[in-house]
Amino acid sequence: MADGNEFQLNPTPLLDDLESGPWPSFIKGFKEQFKKTGNTMIRGALDQLNYSYQTKMGYWKGGVVGVHGYGAGIISRYSMVSDLFPEAKEFHTVRIQPAPGLHYSSKSLREICDIWEKYGSGLINCHGQSGNLQLIGIEADKVQAAFDEFNQKGWDLGGAGACVRTAASCVGPARCEMSCYDTLNVHHKMLTYFTDLVHRPALPYKAKFKFSGCPNDCTNAIQRADYAVIGTWKGDIQVDEAEVKAFIDSKGMDYVVNNVVTRCPTNAITMESGSIKINNDDCVRCMHCINVMTKALSPGKERGVSLLCGGKGILKVGNMLGAMMIPFIKVDTEEEQEAFVELIEQILDFWADNALDHERLGEFIERIGMHAFLEGAELDTSIDMVTHPRDNPYFKAGYDHDPLKEISL
Amino acid sequence: MADGNEFQLNPTPLLDDLESGPWPSFIKGFKEQFKKTGNTMIRGALDQLNYSYQTKMGYWKGGVVGVHGYGAGIISRYSMVSDLFPEAKEFHTVRIQPAPGLHYSSKSLREICDIWEKYGSGLINCHGQSGNLQLIGIEADKVQAAFDEFNQKGWDLGGAGACVRTAASCVGPARCEMSCYDTLNVHHKMLTYFTDLVHRPALPYKAKFKFSGCPNDCTNAIQRADYAVIGTWKGDIQVDEAEVKAFIDSKGMDYVVNNVVTRCPTNAITMESGSIKINNDDCVRCMHCINVMTKALSPGKERGVSLLCGGKGILKVGNMLGAMMIPFIKVDTEEEQEAFVELIEQILDFWADNALDHERLGEFIERIGMHAFLEGAELDTSIDMVTHPRDNPYFKAGYDHDPLKEISL
Amino acid sequence: MAAERTWTTIESGPPNAWDFLHPVCQKNYGKWKYHERPRPGVLKHVAESGDVLYTVRAGTERQDTATIIRRFCDLADKYADGFLRWTVRNNVEFMTPSWDNVEALIKDLNDLGHPVGGTGPSVSAIAHTQGWLHCDIPATDASGVAKSIMDIVYDEYIVEEMPNRVKLSTSCCEINCGGQADIAVIIQHTRPPRINHDILSGICEMPSTVARCPVAAIRPTTVNGKPSLMVVEEKCICCGACFGACPAMEINHPDYSKLAIWVGGKNSNARTAPANMKLVCHGIPQEPPRWPAVGTLVKRILDAYKDGARDWERMGEWIDRIGWKRFFETTGLKFDTYMIDTYRHARTSFNTSTHVRF
Amino acid sequence: MAAERTWTTIESGPPNAWDFLHPVCQKNYGKWKYHERPRPGVLKHVAESGDVLYTVRAGTERQDTATIIRRFCDLADKYADGFLRWTVRNNVEFMTPSWDNVEALIKDLNDLGHPVGGTGPSVSAIAHTQGWLHCDIPATDASGVAKSIMDIVYDEYIVEEMPNRVKLSTSCCEINCGGQADIAVIIQHTRPPRINHDILSGICEMPSTVARCPVAAIRPTTVNGKPSLMVVEEKCICCGACFGACPAMEINHPDYSKLAIWVGGKNSNARTAPANMKLVCHGIPQEPPRWPAVGTLVKRILDAYKDGARDWERMGEWIDRIGWKRFFETTGLKFDTYMIDTYRHARTSFNTSTHVRF
Ligand code: SRM
Ligand code: SRM
Ligand code: SRM
Ligand code: SRM
Ligand code: SF4
Ligand code: SF4
């Protein structure tokens, strides 16, 4: 309990332990913020957290808090032990959508801090993995005013619940030589197009987008997004022969064999008379040789993206990785980007119309079967969708399907 | 129909087509056999087969034929079109168990031919994959007499139906330098021990054994046997350094890198200053380097077998490959062999007591889960049973199981 | 009535192999050092003792006869000290320490129409099944298909010019007794079973038949007042499992039971782990006695493999390197949506990576 | 009652990134050539134009505050032309074309307690989740666990001495918002939920809750005359999915909600395809505020990896080479029978080869 002194913290012996150690301490940060602003919600939150550390149980429960016209974007939290810690009785989160690639100007961030200190706790998650700026700790009756002020400065809420979620994208062309498409721009286009679905939970369940500029997948898109948009290329890896030679000369051939040749997943690289040869036909664009020999090699010239669908967390089925759905599509021009957005909408609509409640895209595809999914979403079948054709004979082809028709005998 | 002349075949225009071509023709062989013996059952079978070629349908149906005291070993076949082809009205098969490794003396084979021509059609499958000498074409009332005569010469029936089946083993130590155990001997021991179950269908379903001397698995055991017994070794691959050098000198380093170093499934072979080094700790005994450099490399000295369980065909579940159940067990001495047979019996009994009707071992393991299976069959858990630990958190450990007990912290 | 039996069965099990081994095998049992292949179809095994043993391998009819086998026995007596064996691929093998015997034996075998080969990186004999000749559920004649294919690939049996060993199989129903292979030809039913209600109630163990269906498509019903079964057509995946349980579940059909080609099965543990084969062509019509379409396609796949694979790459490993896309391109086969798995573990075959070839 | 609104919402979606980019990024947008790492925590990107841009990366609290962020803004203004960004691992990044700025910035960051590092083959910042601080279903405090682990692995953040990048995560329930990682620490419930029948009927959407259970262990029942739910204990796999649907399904427990360690998750497509991580230790008790057992074990795994892996091998790839057996041996962890998968696709994790290490 507060002891009368507004700027005095209550004892939190367990949390205090987390102030030590070399890594930046969030407890230190919280205390500092409290000391600076005297916002008692912080003290309440610390008290409750310390209590959780004692009892090893959590004490927040959800509810419904929102802003005018939106159905999502605020995560509401009410304390289950507000009799003990009344200062953090309400502790809702406002999810703000940042710019693609998590780029900020100091000016814009200061604006956010100012508004947030005015209405909320001043506590902020700068969240990398999932995208949102999570402003944690606000009371329900201040949410609308806070939002209005953010919105006036050009910020909008992110997703929560059964809707399109805030997306994530890698730094991309802004600073990365591997980038095969404009992650920031495509992210922006896509999320702007789906803004309505971000704000209003009208879907069977959540839908996430992540944009990585190349197969290194620095946003973990395959694993964390229903729609993983990943840069790739056609044609040969670009080779700077002089740099290849320089690399071999400096590292030695043993190193090159043991670190490049033997690591190529498809044996696409062979050793030939003391140098290496990339057999581009066999290359699966894994990035490894390019990563190792970054000066000598770079992605091919004809660039686009792959779309993988159905990545999601562990719930119910075990972790699902996204599956290849569109192996290659160009997204450079406005028209190409629009066509891409339309394709995605086609998939999203088919899922939205047919999935069960709380069924993510990946679960949906697994339940109805890839064949029915491709038919429903009107996507072309491609061998790239699977690591291999089926190994069991358990299917019934359409009665009018004649597999031999297209084969010359 | 026969036209009165006993040694005259009926027209079989479709089959006749199969007499041409360079590969040995079974139709030619059948006709020759008929011409030599005048056994009209052959003519009937050819006639019916030609009819099948016309109508694209088969015309045999099963029934029950056996020998005294046995419940299996004869596959009965009655013609469904015996009104058209009365000469092959009955066309049963006698399955004879050959010696392990399919070794024969000409003397013993002649005996078989003689008896078979006396009672049956004279048609014989020398079956490699599944083991049996299949004597096809005999009438029910001659089966007992034929069997008695075979049995007097030391032959016994093989398996059919829901019982232990005739086993297969590779040539093994008789002629192969890769052989890590005595396939012929262990095969003999095992099948002799289970002879009762070969003859009497007292199991939920069939149970097959195959014995391969090394991981090259020349009997396809992993895929075709409920119990795959495959030779393996502990310790380092034996290296003849002089032969390694000779190999590299003759083939060149490019060849060695591209065909040996890069082909090792675990990168256990590295290139070191123009030669190769096997990091035995990483070796998974795949055999490849030994196969390529057969003079220079050979399996390690401490030898035994791995047991893989649950291989089977496509029915109901899709093809199942056997799963590692006992990674290493020695089978050199009588005692070791007996212990091994007992272990197998333990597994077989648990399956026999608990499987559903028509449920193969592999299906059974999948249905009840590996954990319950290991518990029931009283087998030790080993990390070698899986390619990796589980990737989902969906289990409930025994309430008295304390995973941290054996870990020093 | 059979005559009174005078013999009491001895449940002897399998005979012991020892007495059937060539003396050089007995002497050097478990003491072999290495082997070479002096020519296609011939192995040379060298023992630690220095002993040398040649093996000559030859193709057979597989559906043999007493006459054929006696001829092999004659050759064994003449050249191989009275011993012979069959391989797991139905080839016959003769062993001898004498190179002269090898040459004479090869000549005799060839004269009798038996090709010598099947060793090393060749196409060995096909593993096949009973077909219309003997089985009660076949939808094709595996022996005929096998003979037709072997005639076409004959030239690859007698030389060693493939990148690695090539194992073929054919099976006469979806059960696939022929097993996994580098290239397999198997029946693929394309329509649900037609139910023969006239005979069903008399011969069918109905609960077992219902239980046999992997997708629970079979249900009890009543037809003409008699208990019978029905199949829910939308569910049925035409596997034919029910036909094995009950002959009234007539799955076989002269037109709708087609052939399919599968590739990339692998049993050995060399390099990659054993792998199931994958479907690459279906809907091939029955064309006895020669099944020309099957032969053409198998040959085309073999040619592409021979042309494209590196030494030691088995069919499936070659495809893993070049990718399935290139496989379909170079063989002229056509990947279609039905080749994407939809069965129990389908999800595990999805490409959950950006690994892709263009 | 809230005051009358004067503002009409603009559904603007995400802001455009362009205005937030450093001018050198704008100028060389999409025209970068290669990069180097002059020292841990610093990237040097070179553009086709010849322009050079340094990036300095620093560790943060992740659960930040306005005060902390304003401090970063000050640094951005001082050294990075007023721009900064967050990485997907909650690190902060400042960019500048000037090497002098780099050195001064590093000093300032260090003085403020922010480690500079996380680049190249280092242990970057942990991805973690809300925990007791904010979520409604957590069984631990991910932030506390994360801080405790980062304190222990701090030395590996500021150097680049690992074989390859190491990604860590922690999650506060089995749902695992923290995601797949080279090493992850996640809650593992060990007992079925206790049902709070007093509140259930009032708050529970029962059909949804029943549907949420992956093993159909939840059934409707009546308790004290009120409709409620029951759990079939033998079936329940303690996943906690029902708790997310209904707060009366009390899965969290101070003693029975344990921690588990997972390794070998990989998201990038470099070399091997992305892979899920695997369970290697469970049943670790809750020990706030420092969770010492977890820290010890994570460190031990890291040390073994550092010691044993080859350059470029990620955690999972290292284990694939040395084998899981050796992994358990070198880390002193213990493989047990519960680590063998028994869930839907369990069969696909069986070792169906003889590939084995001794
Ligand atoms: C005779 C036979 C065993 C028997 O007891 O009958 C046998 C014998 C030998 N096998 Fe085999 N294999 C025999 C069937 C098999 C099979 C099963 C089959 O054919 O159905 C396989 C597994 C096939 C698969 O993976 O699907 C098999 C996979 C191998 C391999 C691994 C090949 C690979 O790289 O995948 C080797 C190693 C090699 O090729 O160097 C091998 C090597 C050998 C060696 C070289 C072993 C030796 O040192 O003596 C033998 C000479 C083979 C040759 O033809 O050059 N043997 N071998 C079988 C001959 C079959 C035939 O007539 O064609
Ligand atoms: C004769 C043979 C085919 C051949 O010509 O090569 C054969 C023939 C039959 N198999 Fe087979 N199987 C034969 C080897 C196999 C193999 C290969 C092996 O054992 O190496 C397999 C795959 C491995 C396995 O056991 O799964 C095989 C998997 C099956 C299956 C599927 C079992 C499954 O669970 O997937 C069935 C169907 C069944 O048992 O219900 C089956 C059933 C049959 C039946 C009994 C059909 C039936 O249900 O009436 C066939 C009798 C044919 C006949 O009239 O002679 N046969 N069958 C092979 C036996 C020769 C022998 O015993 O010496
Ligand atoms: C800044 C960041 C992207 C962003 O927009 O925020 C980024 C930036 C770069 N990544 Fe990344 N990666 C970033 C997160 C990731 C992630 C996701 C994650 O950390 O959760 C992954 C996937 C991790 C996984 O597989 O689980 C990732 C997998 C890679 C890889 C592939 C590594 C591998 O071999 O598996 C490379 C290539 C390499 O290492 O050479 C790479 C390479 C790079 C390069 C070298 C690309 C370039 O040429 O500029 C960048 C400098 C990295 C460095 O630290 O040395 N980046 N990178 C992320 C920094 C995270 C951090 O603060 O630690
Ligand atoms: C805040 C955050 C954790 C964090 O601190 O990092 C988070 C927090 C929650 N997640 Fe999450 N998830 C967060 C990223 C993720 C991710 C990672 C990602 O998106 O990159 C995943 C894995 C990917 C995925 O979407 O599957 C993730 C998978 C889940 C799941 C499991 C979904 C599944 O199908 O497997 C749930 C449960 C559910 O939705 O029913 C869930 C549910 C939740 C809820 C809403 C719990 C609940 O049902 O009430 C948590 C609210 C916490 C709170 O009070 O703020 N969260 N969650 C992350 C969101 C930040 C943001 O939006 O900017
Ligand atoms: S995903 Fe590729 S393009 Fe994006 S930051 Fe990572 S390496 Fe660069
Ligand atoms: S990018 Fe990957 S697959 Fe392609 S050549 Fe390089 S290492 Fe091989």
Ligand code: SF4
């Ligand atoms: S399995 Fe091994 S031991 Fe047996 S024949 Fe084949 S290579 Fe020789």
Ligand code: SF4
């Ligand atoms: S036997 Fe196989 S795994 Fe072992 S070193 Fe040789 S190639 Fe590698």
Ligand code: SF4
């Ligand atoms: S494959 Fe089918 S039809 Fe052919 S022998 Fe086997 S069970 Fe009979």
Ligand code: SF4
């Ligand atoms: S064919 Fe197969 S799927 Fe169809 S009813 Fe028969 S058993 Fe069931």
Ligand code: SF4
């Ligand atoms: S991991 Fe679980 S407890 Fe933690 S934030 Fe995510 S949903 Fe909440």
Ligand code: SF4
């Ligand atoms: S904890 Fe999971 S398995 Fe148990 S009842 Fe709840 S949802 Fe079902």
